[in-house]
Amino acid sequence: MLTRYNHSTRILIALDCIVFGFDGEELKLLLIKRDFEPERGKWSLMGGFLNEDEDLEVAANRILYDLTGLKDIYFEEIKTFGEINRDPVERTVSVCFFALINIHAHSQDAAKAQNAFWISLKDRPDLIFDHSNMVDLALERLRYRAALHPIGFELLPEKFTIPQLQKLYEAIYDTPLDRRNFSRKILSTKLLIDTGEKNENSATKKAILYKLDQEKYQKQFNAFHYFVSDFKV
Amino acid sequence: MLTRYNHSTRILIALDCIVFGFDGEELKLLLIKRDFEPERGKWSLMGGFLNEDEDLEVAANRILYDLTGLKDIYFEEIKTFGEINRDPVERTVSVCFFALINIHAHSQDAAKAQNAFWISLKDRPDLIFDHSNMVDLALERLRYRAALHPIGFELLPEKFTIPQLQKLYEAIYDTPLDRRNFSRKILSTKLLIDTGEKNENSATKKAILYKLDQEKYQKQFNAFHYFVSDFKV
DNA sequence: TTAAAATTGTGTCATAATAACACGTTTTGA
DNA sequence: TCAAAACGTGTTATTATGACACAATTTTAA
Secondary structure, eight states, X not given: OOSSOOSOOEEEEEEXXXXXXXXSSOEEEEEEEOOSSSSTTSEEOEEEEOOTTOOHHHHHHHHHHHHHSOSSOEEEEEEEEOOTTSSSSSOEEEEEEEEEOOTTSSOHHHHHHHTEEEEEGGGXXXXXXXXXXXXXXXXXXXXXHHTTSSGGGGGSOSSBOHHHHHHXXXXXXXXXXXXXXXXXXXXXXXXXXXXXXXXXXXXXXXXEEEEEOHHHHHHTTTTXXXXXXXXXX | OOSSOOSOOEEEEEEEEEEEEEOSSOEEEEEEEOOSSSSTTSEEOEEEEOOTTOOHHHHHHXXXXXXXXXXXXXXXXXXXXXXXXXXXXXXXXXXXXXXXXXXXXXXXXHHHHHTEEEEEGGGOOOBSTTHHHHHHHHHHHHHHXXXXXXXXXXXXXXXXXXXXXXXXXXXXXXXXXXXXXXXXXXXXTTOEEEXXXXXXXXXXXXXXEXXXXXXXXXXXXXXXXXXXXXXXX
């Protein structure tokens, strides 16, 4: 009986995560200002290595927890990056994923401990290694998925208004949307529950606060469509 | 300057591939009857290990070439499987992908050398490790992608008829489709070019043979939609 | 030689979804 | 109290979709 495979190379496995947030106006990334080697002082994605005694999915959750203090974050694997020289220190294969969080609900202490900062997508700096490619792919995938599934809600607080939701979609697709058609389309999904409350922060007419119908969200995850001109990708 | 990462575990990286084919009636898988250890005599996916001096994508192409004798096969990464005990021999992380090929265009010698056989999806045997989960996920992903992008053509010969294309979609989604609406929808994409030839194999009215407009295929890859009841997933 | 059977190509129609656009309401503050 | 800004809902024309009918082609058998 075999106990190991012979003639094969063991390689470091990393995980790198694109964390998206939304501040009400712009889509943002939670990036790390590195105060450790290699590439100290440069910007990178949050990442880590897969441990010997750890499932890949568990490792992803660990890395997200260390960054945000949150558990059960919504995330999707995007792609595994495996070019020979993508990491100049040592051959490393990286499993890349994106996560969506409520920008106001994570731990400031955790972010500080990782030296993490929210950066607008439009202002994003160069990132180390192939991390900029990862962000490009993550944004593309976010647009793809958000057009087909109601994952945008993961970026909003529990209670939100339709105009806030529209601003989110406009940020994701970097395009203006018609207020009236957007409202009709979103309401037709029956995913929103009127909380009876209104947005008291508004300086003009206060918009209705809705929350997500969690049961329908699960059921209709695959039935939701919000095409924005064939994804604009 | 660092030359290696310390305190991290190096792990075997495998690649496993689900190869789909279409015989005109049914969707099929190219599976390996293992004549090597571990799990000799059982069925598995085609796979292999990532080499030290090899890009991940190059490795995928190598594995597909060894199995089919073909280069430039259409394939998509699905997911990286990384549970601790998924391979009982040794901790192995597997990058899983699916490939689409013309069932009649690959090398019989290559298949014979790998002990590979076409098996109908409906008759598929139990597979080793987590390979059955991989096939489940691959089928789901194929349905998802084929509803949004014209990848089904990768499973057909260069020249094909609309009824053949319809049978392919019916096999992918395991559901009957209306002949007239299907034809209208496919022709409206303008992706098909009438070759002027007809299918001489038919015992009744000979259908028009079309070929794919390669230029439009590239351009409209993201604009093609063929929803079948919200993917039925 | 012709009629039946199988299959293909094209057309119609009612309904649903979408995009473009208008109007009235609420709220604050000048 | 009235103007400005933002919100909620409605209308209409166009397009897409699903359900369905009919005529044309080809082989086979009467």
